[in-house]
Amino acid sequence: MKNKNLGLAIAMWAVVAFLHIPFFVVMLYAFTTDSSTFTFPPPGLTLKWFGVAWSRADMWAALSLSARVAAISTLVALVLGTLAAAAVYRSRFFGREAISFLLVLPIALPGIVTGIALRAAMGEAGMTFNFWTIVIGHATFCVVVVYNNVLARFRRSNPSLVEASMDLGADGWQTFRYVVFPNISSALVAGGMLAFALSFDEVIVTTFTAGQQATLPIWIFSQLTKPRDRPVTNVVAFFVVIVTTLPILWALFQNRKFEEQTQSD
Amino acid sequence: MIRRFSTYLYNHPAVLLALLLGPPLGWMLVIYLGSLAALLFQSFYHLDGFTGQVVRELSFLTYRDLFSAAHMTIVLKTMVMALSVTMGSVLIAFPLAYYSVRYAGKRLKVLLYFAVVLPLWSSYIIRVYAWKLMLAKEGIVSWFFAQLGLSGVLEWLLSMPVVGGSSLSVSNFGLFLVFTYIWLPYMILPIQSSLERIPHSLLDASGDLGARPLQTFRRIVLPLASPGVVAGSIFTFSLTLGDYIIPSIIGDSTPFIGMAVYSYQGTAGNLPLAAAFTVLPMVIMVFYLLGARKAGAFDAL
Numbered sequence: 022m023k024n025k026n027l028g029l030a031i032a033m034w035a036v037v038a039f040l041h042i043p044f045f046v047v048m049l050y051a052f053t054t055d056s057s058t059f060t061f062p063p064p065g066l067t068l069k070w071f072g073v074a075w076s077r078a079d080m081w082a083a084l085s086l087s088a089r090v091a092a093i094s095t096l097v098a099l100v101l102g103t104l105a106a107a108a109v110y111r112s113r114f115f116g117r118e119a120i121s122f123l124l125v126l127p128i129a130l131p132g133i134v135t136g137i138a139l140r141a142a143m144g145e146a147g148m149t150f151n152f153w154t155i156v157i158g159h160a161t162f163c164v165v166v167v168y169n170n171v172l173a174r175f176r177r178s179n180p181s182l183v184e185a186s187m188d189l190g191a192d193g194w195q196t197f198r199y200v201v202f203p204n205i206s207s208a209l210v211a212g213g214m215l216a217f218a219l220s221f222d223e224v225i226v227t228t229f230t231a232g233q234q235a236t237l238p239i240w241i242f243s244q245l246t247k248p249r250d251r252p253v254t255n256v257v258a259f260f261v262v263i264v265t266t267l268p269i270l271w272a273l274f275q276n277r278k279f280e281e282q283t284q285s286d
Numbered sequence: 287m288i289r290r291f292s293t294y295l296y297n298h299p300a301v302l303l304a305l306l307l308g309p310p311l312g313w314m315l316v317i318y319l320g321s322l323a324a325l326l327f328q329s330f331y332h333l334d335g336f337t338g339q340v341v342r343e344l345s346f347l348t349y350r351d352l353f354s355a356a357h358m359t360i361v362l363k364t365m366v367m368a369l370s371v372t373m374g375s376v377l378i379a380f381p382l383a384y385y386s387v388r389y390a391g392k393r394l395k396v397l398l399y400f401a402v403v404l405p406l407w408s409s410y411i412i413r414v415y416a417w418k419l420m421l422a423k424e425g426i427v428s429w430f431f432a433q434l435g436l437s438g439v440l441e442w443l444l445s446m447p448v449v450g451g452s453s454l455s456v457s458n459f460g461l462f463l464v465f466t467y468i469w470l471p472y473m474i475l476p477i478q479s480s481l482e483r484i485p486h487s488l489l490d491a492s493g494d495l496g497a498r499p500l501q502t503f504r505r506i507v508l509p510l511a512s513p514g515v516v517a518g519s520i521f522t523f524s525l526t527l528g529d530y531i532i533p534s535i536i537g538d539s540t541p542f543i544g545m546a547v548y549s550y551q552g553t554a555g556n557l558p559l560a561a562a563f564t565v566l567p568m569v570i571m572v573f574y575l576l577g578a579r580k581a582g583a584f585d586a587l
Contacts, residue, residue: 032381043416059422061429101310108306131528133544133566141328142321193292258331258412269407
């Protein structure tokens with residue numbers, strides 16, 4: 022029996038390696054002295070591209086646009102997603118299926134459909150493509166992340182806490198402020214972080230709603246067709262991997278911890 | 287004030303529900319479904335052949351253009367790629383999913399969960415870029431083949447007519463590999479969750495009744511895992527149909543549906559045709575979803 026599993030274990034670890042090796046490769050290339058090709062192994066290692074990337078104004082503009090778009094979209098998604106989750110959790114009559122289907126549609130349909138649909142509608146409405154058109158697109162597909170996180174938390178929290186609070190004389194606002202909100206706050210943070218990551222990373226919908234501006238992913242995408250700046254792209258990729266991994270891990274860990282807690286109850 | 291308002295809401299649950307549901311539902315209906323409707327409308331407009339302007343009259347002229355041979359080649363190519371990517375990811379997803387459900391201890395299970403979900407959330411464009419680095423002629427993959435003395439195998443693969451090319455990064459095989467890599471977590475997760483639901487006693491019973499492990503796998507595990515496979519294939523199929531970033535970075539740059547949509551709405555200024563092109567994957571996905579629902583895939587999500 023043990024020997025039989027060995028083959029499977031090797032296959033399993035090979036898949037894990039397949040999933041993660043690209044991250045290490047990207048990070049390694051930030052240090053290569055080779056500026057024009059993709060030679061492996063790198064002929065030498067250097068830190069000089071970090072300085073070059075640091076002094077690129079267009080990179081900073083793209084980074085700042087991405088951060089601002091993601092922040093505002095996350096905020097909108099937090100409000101809309103939490104409201105939707107609360108409504109679905111509270112109501113027994115409402116078709117939960119219908120609303121969660123509607124919320125998941127923007128990420129279930131191919132990104133190009135969402136992208137061009139928004140572009141067509143915004144064009145019809147006579148909107149000029151700017152910061153806010155990007156935010157509208159991003160918020161639309163980020164809502165579902167917050168919704169899922171918060172709804173899962175609502176489902177797993179103990180409803181008798183709310184009843185106890187009311188029985189002890191708290192009004193609706195106090196109950197929300199001191200019982201419900203602390204209970205869902207870490208789900209809000211986790212959902213918000215995932216929504217931020219989703220928005221920070223999105224390319225396809227953004228290309229259709231962005232007009233002239235470039236978010237960081239679009240900047241990276243356009244860099245790929247300009248081979249002379251390759252090392253700068255490598256450095257930016259390195260930083261994106263480092264900076265996004267930790268918050269995402271944290272958000273996933275929060276979800277995981279909560280799931281395990283409620284399972285063992 | 288807040289106190290009175292919250293008491294009022296407590297006594298009028300319907301008002302509260304309307305207040306809660308109004309903003310998100312309004313946003314999704316107006317902005318999202320509204321946009322989809324606008325898209326559908328656009329696809330029935332057409333481009334005037336002489337002036338190059340969009341004619342805002344409803345007709346099937348654009349669809350007649352869409353179903354021309356050249357456009358259908360693009361659709362067919364995209365669908366073949368989506369199918370192969372789906373099959374490829376099932377093959378790769380199974381060992382990990384099966385191992386983590388059947389053999390992994392608690393700690394390893396958590397580790398594997400993170401190993402699968404982390405790439406799913408981290409930067410898509412950078413993961414594609416990483417493969418551009420790795421698949422390049424002088425990159426890590428051909429270096430690896432050379433170290434193993436297998437450069438001949440790689441050359442043989444690249445010399446094949448449809449899948450090959452001058453290097454992996456400009457070949458259809460490379461494109462297939464990157465698509466499979468990027469969507470793989472979407473396949474692993476639902477397969478895992480459908481495997482979780484198979485009771486261990488069922489496998490033991492099969493063994494007790496004299497089935498060999500392979501027989502048990504083929505006749506018990508595989509059929510019971512199929513809702514998960516179908517659920518995963520919704521993602522791998524749909525995402526491949528609609529992607530245009532990956533085929534414009536990797537591969538021989540012959541157009542996919544996504545790239546056609548992008549160029550028609552952009553430089554060609556033919557928004558109706560671009561819209562009609564996206565209606566196609568939408569229709570395909572609707573039928574796919576209906577079929578998947580029948581196969582019980584939604585329970586595995």
